[in-house]
Amino acid sequence: MGRGLLVFKGDKPKKKKKKSKHEPRGDHDDETAAAKASVAAASALPETAESDQKPAAAPRVATTTVTPPKIHTGRGTITTSGTVVTGHDTKFTKELRQGDALLVQVGQQDEMRVITMLLSDISINLSSPFSENMVKPVSFRYIPKPRNTQREAKQAREKAAREAVEEEANASGTGTSQELVYRERTAHGSYRIRRKQFDTELSREELLNMRAKKASDKYC
Numbered sequence: 001m002g003r004g005l006l007v008f009k010g011d012k013p014k015k016k017k018k019k020s021k022h023e024p025r026g027d028h029d030d031e032t033a034a035a036k037a038s039v040a041a042a043s044a045l046p047e048t049a050e051s052d053q054k055p056a057a058a059p060r061v062a063t064t065t066v067t068p069p070k071i072h073t074g075r076g077t078i079t080t081s082g083t084v085v086t087g088h089d090t091k092f093t094k095e096l097r098q099g100d101a102l103l104v105q106v107g108q109q110d111e112m113r114v115i116t117m118l119l120s121d122i123s124i125n126l127s128s129p130f131s132e133n134m135v136k137p138v139s140f141r142y143i144p145k146p147r148n149t150q151r152e153a154k155q156a157r158e159k160a161a162r163e164a165v166e167e168e169a170n171a172s173g174t175g176t177s178q179e180l181v182y183r184e185r186t187a188h189g190s191y192r193i194r195r196k197q198f199d200t201e202l203s204r205e206e207l208l209n210m211r212a213k214k215a216s217d218k219y220c
Helices: 026-052 149-171 204-212
Strands: 077-081 084-088 101-106 109-120 123-126 141-143 177-185 191-202
Touching: 177 204, 191 204
Parallel strands: none
Antiparallel strands: 077 084, 084 123, 101 109, 101 141, 109 123, 177 191
């Protein structure tokens, strides 16, 4: 019992509490709690930022649709000799054009060649011969070459205009000439230009009379 403490009769003296060495102090508990709160807040910030940030959209890749070439079945049959193709009951001028691809079955495989010249309804020329000649008539297929119809129509009009100017200048122009130029219809329904030379010069009237006798000449 320490000095200076009064103890009344019947009262039990109070024992002093011993502080444990491992028991943290109150101030230390507050500091620890504050530190933990700060750490928790700091760790929560990046998560919030990441949750608010939207994932970047994937870049769009441009896609193009490629139309496969259309294969047509040709009319009639053909035989070949080198690069020369001969048609049988064919209409080459109506079905084919220069630059189209010709398909023929040789043995068990299909071979393709490019048409370089369109001569008539029964004759065309190829870029290279097939691996073997088609001695017996065989069926054929073709792939049209992609073309600009508007540009082709414009070129055809320009060509026709140039031919008309040339023919008018040679056959019905002023002065005299030693050449008669006129159109002649072919057996396949198309036209070809004919030129006839004379030893003596002819007048404009004489040239017109000669052209008038050509029934197939559309300018007369």
